[in-house]
Amino acid sequence: MKLHQKILLLSVVALASGCDVFMTTDAEGTRGRGAKAFDPYSSSASGAISLSLLQFKGCAILPNGLPVSPGSLSLPDYPAECINLTEGQPLPAPSEPTERLNVTPGALYFLREFTAVDTVFGRHTPPATPEAAKYYEDWHAPASWIRKQSLFKALDWTGMTVGRDEWRAYNNRGTFQRETYFENASWMLSDDDSFTLEVVDASGVVRTSITYTRRDFLAENSTTGRTRVSRTIVGLTRPEFPNDPVMHVDPDYGPEPTYQTTVKISLANSTNPFKSFRMPQLTGEGVIRVTWSLMKDKPFLFPVTFVPEQDRLATCFKLDADGLATSERVPCGFGLTQKVNIARPQNGKYFIPGETVAFRVSMQDGDGNGLHPREGLPTFNEYMGDQSNGFAYFNEFMLTTYRDVSSSESGFKVVGPLQDLKATYGTYQPPYFAYPQTSEPFYFLYPNAPYLPRGADVMPPTQWSINLPENAKPGTYAIYVKGHRNFMGERLNRLDPFFFQVGQEQPTTYPGRVGNCQICHNGVNSLSNLHHGLSVDHVEGCTVCHTDETVGFMPDSIHRIHMGSRKYEKSKSDCTLCHLTRESTLRPSLQACGSCHVQVHGTEYFDLKFEKLQNTPNSYGNCAQACHAVTPPAQHILPSH
Structure with missing residues (x-):
């Protein structure tokens, strides 16, 4: 499908959120799709601002990967x-760091994320x-x-074993x-350790302090993929048989594979923003x-600059009645709101069609x-230079080096009709219309763009156009927009x-094969506050990207996270909680x-x-065709119809 980037004079039809199209009686808000009086993820309109603290090899870093300077402080x-x-x-x-981590004095914050990483490349390589x-x-x-030797050597590594051995394309x-992966170390199994956060002024005086326990975070162990201790080798061909002792190097990858050993500690998503x-x-x-009770003698330091709200520069843009940026500059506020005019x-x-x-x-x-002028989004250099008003792009090395599962993949995907959405198996081409057809979205700025001539200075457009296929099925289609x-x-x-509607005025909706996420994901832990920030009303839309291991195969990711969670207290053999139909x-x-x-x-x-994903059978294939539809696993409780 060809994409045209055009400058169009749009007759604007503002389409609002899903509740304007689909009537949902159990909206994420009452018993919990986010507390109305105190929604901690509503930015300046909320009771508190979520704080993320990131560190790499002992240095505080910004989410774009640049290290933070201590400034004039002696640390x-x-x-x-x-x-x-x-x-x-x-x-x-x-080298000497130059970036600054700014915070707002007087604002109410809560710790949403704490992540610290130590890693080495090329050290644990084969013998000569x-x-x-x-x-x-x-x-x-x-x-x-x-x-x-790692920065986390003070942790109790007693009981550590070699665990999962994963091969991914x-x-x-x-x-x-x-x-x-290395698993089962004593500190990994702990759930009563704590993290004391202190704000210290330039003279070394503690001005405020608060203590969080590990139980105060939803993602607090390695099952989420955030915390991980592992050794990774990139650039291999497949083993020839189980337990093949020979390491087969792919000559097309490079002269030798890439070797990386990593310890990443990551707690995220506060369960108690109060x-x-x-x-x-x-x-x-x-x-x-931040002082971890398991590493009392090695506190984590994050130099900050206190920037009062009244001192913020006027770098954002006032909007007109149509929601488009004018030339008038105003100071930015917290938060991120995405709008699409069709x-x-x-x-x-x-x-x-x-x-x-x-x-x-x-x-x-x-x-x-x-956050940007009406004619274009910030350039990559503006993002890296902290001049994008915080808007973020895909960052390859935050993903591969820092192993950041929240890597900034800003972009969009167009799919439909909604009633045909489902997980795909054994093919990159879904049975519904999708642009693009790959598992990845269409990035506003593609990963390789910054490395092309002038690529880092190119302003991505804000206007896009997609050609619907001649055989597009009638129903409701969606533009999923992902921003950071x-x-x-x-x-x-x-x-x-x-x-938007295709072929008919009558709206259609999702198949209704899975759901009920709001039973657990309510209030502060609503899905709209976690990871990508997609509301539970649209949870079936996750399958349009999570189709393979490149971005994470949906059943694999969801089952692994929930079955390994210490907070998931439902029966792990009862499939009826999340699966609404037997077919699913x-x-x-x-x-x-x-x-x-x-x-x-x-x-x-x-x-x-x-086997390649396009081939069948493969590891995504339907085993039910052979056995399990006839004899479903007896240890699982399945929907009756």
Whole structure:
């Protein structure tokens, strides 16, 4: 499907959120789709601002990967030189940091995320002799670095074992990534440790303090994929048989594979934002200090600059009556609001198959100010230079080096009709219309764009057009817009659907195969406050991207997170809680079942894991066709119809 980037004079039809199209009696808000009196993720309109603190190899970093300077403060425990993650792999030499982490004095904050990473590249490589390298399977070296040399060596590593050994397709040309996890260390199993956050002024005086426990965070153990201790090898071809001792190097990847050993500690999504603190009324410099009860002698330091609200520069844009940016500049507020204006169809009611759908995106703060001029989004250099009003783009090295699962993948995807949406297996081409057809969205700024001539200075357009296929099925279609913003310590992700009709005026809705997420995900833990920020009303839309292991296969990801969670207290054999139809449970596969049953079928179907996604059978295939539709697993409770 060809995409045209056009400058169009749009007859604006503002389509609002899903509640304007679909009537939902159980809206995420009452018993919990977010408390109305205190919604901690409503930015300046909320009772508190969410705070994200990120650190890499002892240095505080901004969400774009740039290290934070201590400024004029004397901090003996803070590195004099830091690593810039955005300069590539292997890691560059450290240099003096220059960036600043700004916070607002007087504002009420709560700690939403704390993440600290230590990693090394190219250290735990095969022996020098080719014969020995062929059979390299030594886990002692990376384990020794983790326990005795990493920045987290003070943790109690007693009981650590080699755990999951995952092979994932690195590309569609037969290159694989192998990641081996270290699990079961004593500190990983803890749930009563605590994190004391202190705000310290320039003279070293503690001005405010608050203590969080690990139980105060929803994502607090390694099952979410945030916390991880692992060794990763990228640039291999598949093993030839189970437990193949030979390491097969892919000659097309490069002269040798990439070796990375990582310890990442990450707690995210506060379950109690009422446990908040007021940022002291200070100006100038200071430090946020976080002391982990399991590493009392090694506090984590985050140098900050206190910028009063009245001192914020006027860098955002006032909007006109149509919601478009004017030339008038105003100070930015907290938050991220995404708007899409869709051009009126030719008949004024709905789009005809083959017609072009034109739309304009607008990124705004929570106060209704534009983050960018109407003609274009910020450039990559503006994002990296902290001149994008916090709007963020895909950052390759935050994903690959920092292993950031909230990596900024701002973009969109157009899909429909909604009634046909479902998880796809064994193909990149879904049975419904999707642009693009890959699992990834269409990025506003593609990952390689910053490295092309002048690519980092190109302003991405705000106006787009998509050609509907001539055989587009009637129904309601959606433009899923995904955005990220980092501002004054607040880090937000948003994923919002905007709807239009094709072939008919009558709206259609999702198939209704899965749901009930609001039973657990209510209040502060509503899905709209977690990860991508997609409301529970549109949870079936997750399948339009999460179709394979590139972005995470939906059944694998969801089962693994919930079955491994210490907070998921429902019966793990009762499928009826989330699966609303029997049909939705009868698509078992190695990928889906293996998320809980790691040794399912042993190595009997070993080769299927390494078959290309387009081929069938593969690890995403439907095992029900062979056995499980006839004899569903007796240990699971399935819907009756």
